[in-house]
Amino acid sequence: MEEERSSQQDYVLRTVEERGVRLIRLWFTDVLGQHKSVAISPAELEAVFAEGLQFDGSAIDGFSRIQESDVLARPDASTFELLPWVNENEPSGTIFCDITNLDGSAFAGDPRQVLRRNIDKARELGFEMFCAPEVEFFYFADNNTMVPQPLDKASYFDLTTADISSDLRKRTLHMLEALSIPVEYSFHEDSPSQHEIDLQYTDAMSMADSVMTLRLAVKKIAMENGVYATFMPKPLNGIQGSGMHTHLSLFQGDENAFYDSDSENGLSPVARSFIAGLLHHAREISAITNQLINSYKRINEGYEAPRYVSWAHNNRSALIRVPITKPGKPDSTRVEYRALDPSCNPYLAFSVLLAAGLRGIQDNMELPEEATSNLYNLTRSEQQELGIDRLPTSLSEALDEMEESSLVREALGDHIFEWFLRNKRAEWNEYQQQVTPFELERYLPSW
Numbered sequence: 001m002e003e004e005r006s007s008q009q010d011y012v013l014r015t016v017e018e019r020g021v022r023l024i025r026l027w028f029t030d031v032l033g034q035h036k037s038v039a040i041s042p043a044e045l046e047a048v049f050a051e052g053l054q055f056d057g058s059a060i061d062g063f064s065r066i067q068e069s070d071v072l073a074r075p076d077a078s079t080f081e082l083l084p085w086v087n088e089n090e091p092s093g094t095i096f097c098d099i100t101n102l103d104g105s106a107f108a109g110d111p112r113q114v115l116r117r118n119i120d121k122a123r124e125l126g127f128e129m130f131c132a133p134e135v136e137f138f139y140f141a142d143n144n145t146m147v148p149q150p151l152d153k154a155s156y157f158d159l160t161t162a163d164i165s166s167d168l169r170k171r172t173l174h175m176l177e178a179l180s181i182p183v184e185y186s187f188h189e190d191s192p193s194q195h196e197i198d199l200q201y202t203d204a205m206s207m208a209d210s211v212m213t214l215r216l217a218v219k220k221i222a223m224e225n226g227v228y229a230t231f232m233p234k235p236l237n238g239i240q241g242s243g244m245h246t247h248l249s250l251f252q253g254d255e256n257a258f259y260d261s262d263s264e265n266g267l268s269p270v271a272r273s274f275i276a277g278l279l280h281h282a283r284e285i286s287a288i289t290n291q292l293i294n295s296y297k298r299i300n301e302g303y304e305a306p307r308y309v310s311w312a313h314n315n316r317s318a319l320i321r322v323p324i325t326k327p328g329k330p331d332s333t334r335v336e337y338r339a340l341d342p343s344c345n346p347y348l349a350f351s352v353l354l355a356a357g358l359r360g361i362q363d364n365m366e367l368p369e370e371a372t373s374n375l376y377n378l379t380r381s382e383q384q385e386l387g388i389d390r391l392p393t394s395l396s397e398a399l400d401e402m403e404e405s406s407l408v409r410e411a412l413g414d415h416i417f418e419w420f421l422r423n424k425r426a427e428w429n430e431y432q433q434q435v436t437p438f439e440l441e442r443y444l445p446s447w
Contacts, residue, residue: 013046023041025094053097079209111348131202132198135199135342139228140229176214181214192239208347211244246350248336276360282356288351289339306391308391320338348416
């Protein structure tokens with residue numbers, strides 16, 4: 001491992017010199033998934049590879065306390081890319097970083113280190129998780145107001161030749177390709193001015209890095225063209241919001257651990273227990289997979305957002321969908337977790353999904369019956385008779401579930417677990433004190 005790391009660093013140093021790179025951007029994220037960056041000159045890169053870059057962690061949300069503030073950013077040379085959006089005469093590169101303590105140990109407040117720790121646990125059990133998210137977002141006119149104005153009135157799969165949306169998406173795809181992020185599909189989604197980019201399957205760590213890069217690229221290209229892009233889950237009333245349905249599978253070496261040719265539905269015992277674990281822990285991981293107050297506006301309204309803790313093969317009202325395995329392609333066996341939204345911190349979201357699924361495997365959890373009916377059409381008593389619970393209806397309820405969860409605490413570690421709860425409780429309390437336009441319109445004239 002050390003030899004491979006050294007080889008990768010040598011490649012980066014050589015590329016930086018040969019391409020005349022003028023600036024290196026070190027990327028990392030805070031606990032809430034906000035992109036952070038610090039720039040260094042190429043002359044400093046070799047030393048930063050060897051020693052890390054020291055900075056004040058207390059300045060970053062969820063990182064260090066004042067009395068123990070300094071941490072190190074250590075570049076992961078395997079993530080190096082040349083930035084395609086800078087001046088050709090001043091080439092720049094970027095590298096994702098792991099954050100460590102000054103003694104070199106993993107820093108507990110770093111989301112990337114949290115995902116790495118959960119990936120290592122999976123590897124100890126012989127598994128590696130692969131992901132493929134479907135990332136939805138909106139473009140709005142930059143009208144200097146807080147009222148979102150869609151750029152089109154198009155719908156699912158429409159070819160929007162009359163506006164700039166298609167060109168924005170096309171330019172984004174070219175940029176992602178230049179950043180070595182393969183895209184499987186891209187199209188106009190169901191709502192006005194809503195779009196989707198589906199990323200190609202890869203390992204969980206690489207995918208979390210890719211989601212962070214995608215969000216940055218989408219916003220940057222929109223801004224350069226006088227509009228803005230948002231990954232807010234529910235920016236408009238009365239239409240569906242943006243999700244990040246994520247396809248998951250476990251591999252054992254080169255074999256898909258979810259596939260069993262002798263099974264009636266193609267699912268192995270590992271897959272069935274993994275799904276059972278996701279279902280069992282769905283409510284307690286919701287604060288991580290859906291971290292905004294606004295996230296629950298999307299879930300509560302329905303459309304293609306799941307409300308109910310259930311699974312099915314071809315039922316989009318279920319939380320987990322099991323797509324039909326392609327003939328002759330057992331590696332395509334996977335599950336689709338439909339609750340995630342694109343505002344999540346992907347490192348933490350993938351961590352809790354992996355932890356929940358692995359707990360199901362370790363505890364040999366039994367998969368409940370498939371939900372074959374439209375759950376939106378059932379009464380609450382009918383759902384309860386079927387043993388179907390529902391996801392939290394608010395961030396506050398989700399935080400209550402998370403606070404009691406030993407699984408989420410273990411997956412995130414005490415540092416992030418406690419900070420996340422404090423931060424989100426404060427956000428909820430502030431929201432509770434706000435008088436909204438809904439209240440003014442409904443109550444002011446009548447009471």
